Amino acid sequence: MDANSLPLPRLDRVAQGNVIFHTDRALLAATGICAGFLERSGGTSAGTFESLNLSTAVGDDADAVQANRLLVAKLLADDESFPFVIPRQVHETTIIEIDAASPTTLAEARESAEAGADGILVGTSGVGALLNFADCVPVIIAAPDKSFAVVHAGWRGVYASIAPLAVRRFVGRGMEAADLNVYIGAYIHAECFEVSDEVHRQFREKFGEGCVYDDRHIDLGWALKRDLSNVGIVGERIADMDVCTVCDQERFFSFRGTDGVCGRHGALAFRKNEGGLHGD
Numbered sequence: 001m002d003a004n005s006l007p008l009p010r011l012d013r014v015a016q017g018n019v020i021f022h023t024d025r026a027l028l029a030a031t032g033i034c035a036g037f038l039e040r041s042g043g044t045s046a047g048t049f050e051s052l053n054l055s056t057a058v059g060d061d062a063d064a065v066q067a068n069r070l071l072v073a074k075l076l077a078d079d080e081s082f083p084f085v086i087p088r089q090v091h092e093t094t095i096i097e098i099d100a101a102s103p104t105t106l107a108e109a110r111e112s113a114e115a116g117a118d119g120i121l122v123g124t125s126g127v128g129a130l131l132n133f134a135d136c137v138p139v140i141i142a143a144p145d146k147s148f149a150v151v152h153a154g155w156r157g158v159y160a161s162i163a164p165l166a167v168r169r170f171v172g173r174g175m176e177a178a179d180l181n182v183y184i185g186a187y188i189h190a191e192c193f194e195v196s197d198e199v200h201r202q203f204r205e206k207f208g209e210g211c212v213y214d215d216r217h218i219d220l221g222w223a224l225k226r227d228l229s230n231v232g233i234v235g236e237r238i239a240d241m242d243v244c245t246v247c248d249q250e251r252f253f254s255f256r257g258t259d260g261v262c263g264r265h266g267a268l269a270f271r272k273n274e275g276g277l278h279g280d
């Protein structure tokens with residue numbers, strides 16, 4: 001292992017106040033990248049959104065969502081005003097790249113994010129990426145050059161290979177796929193992911209029989225990992241929380257588990273500014 005390689009990925013369950021965050025402490029120590037997956041507890045939203053709902057697009061009270069977002073920034077970045085770019089997720093394959101933390105760049109990134117995106121790759125300190133989930137697969141990628149990406153992969157995103165597309169962006173920026181760390185949060189597992197005959201056929205044809213759980217269910221995680229290995233991601237550099245959102249609704253939101261009316265838990269990554277307040 002050379003001096004620039006990342007520690008092998010692992011996910012530690014960390015309590016920050018009332019908020020639970022699954023993160024890689026060794027990655028943080030080595031690179032300054034704080035990345036991981038939030039549980040649904042510890043926020044202020046009520047009812048089916050209880051309580052750390054981070055999405056404004058699901059019918060929750062806007063003030064509660066804003067309070068939840070500020071809480072996350074305060075607890076994890078130690079700065080309520082730390083800027084996160086939060087895209088409007090559209091189940092497509094647009095990935096936004098952000099390489100400066102200036103107000104102009106941030107404003108442009110937010111405009112692109114609002115137009116619709118399902119991945120954000122950040123190559124600078126001082127800007128974070130936050131995406132929202134309830135059954136879809138959250139994927140975080142970290143690179144030795146301290147860049148990182150957060151990707152939203154529902155079944156459409158998995159099928160369209162958004163995670164491998166994100167890997168290719170890192171490769172285009174001079175990274176080796178084999179050096180990247182990949183983190184996978186909670187998502188709907190195979191035994192709970194019943195699909196139409198059409199989707200079942202599409203997955204079988206694209207990924208092979210390995211993604212078939214039975215004649216009605218598909219294993220999204222298997223398909224995603226096979227797809228990632230095809231672009232050079234190494235098995236030991238994938239850390240999977242191995243939690244099903246439908247089976248663990250105490251800790252995570254589940255779209256299928258609630259007939260589609262629920263909050264969204266977050267996956268996020270950022271690096272704090274280097275060199276103090278005026279680091280960029």
Ligand SMILES: [Zn+2]
Nearest residue numbers: 192244246247
């Ligand atoms: Zn399940």
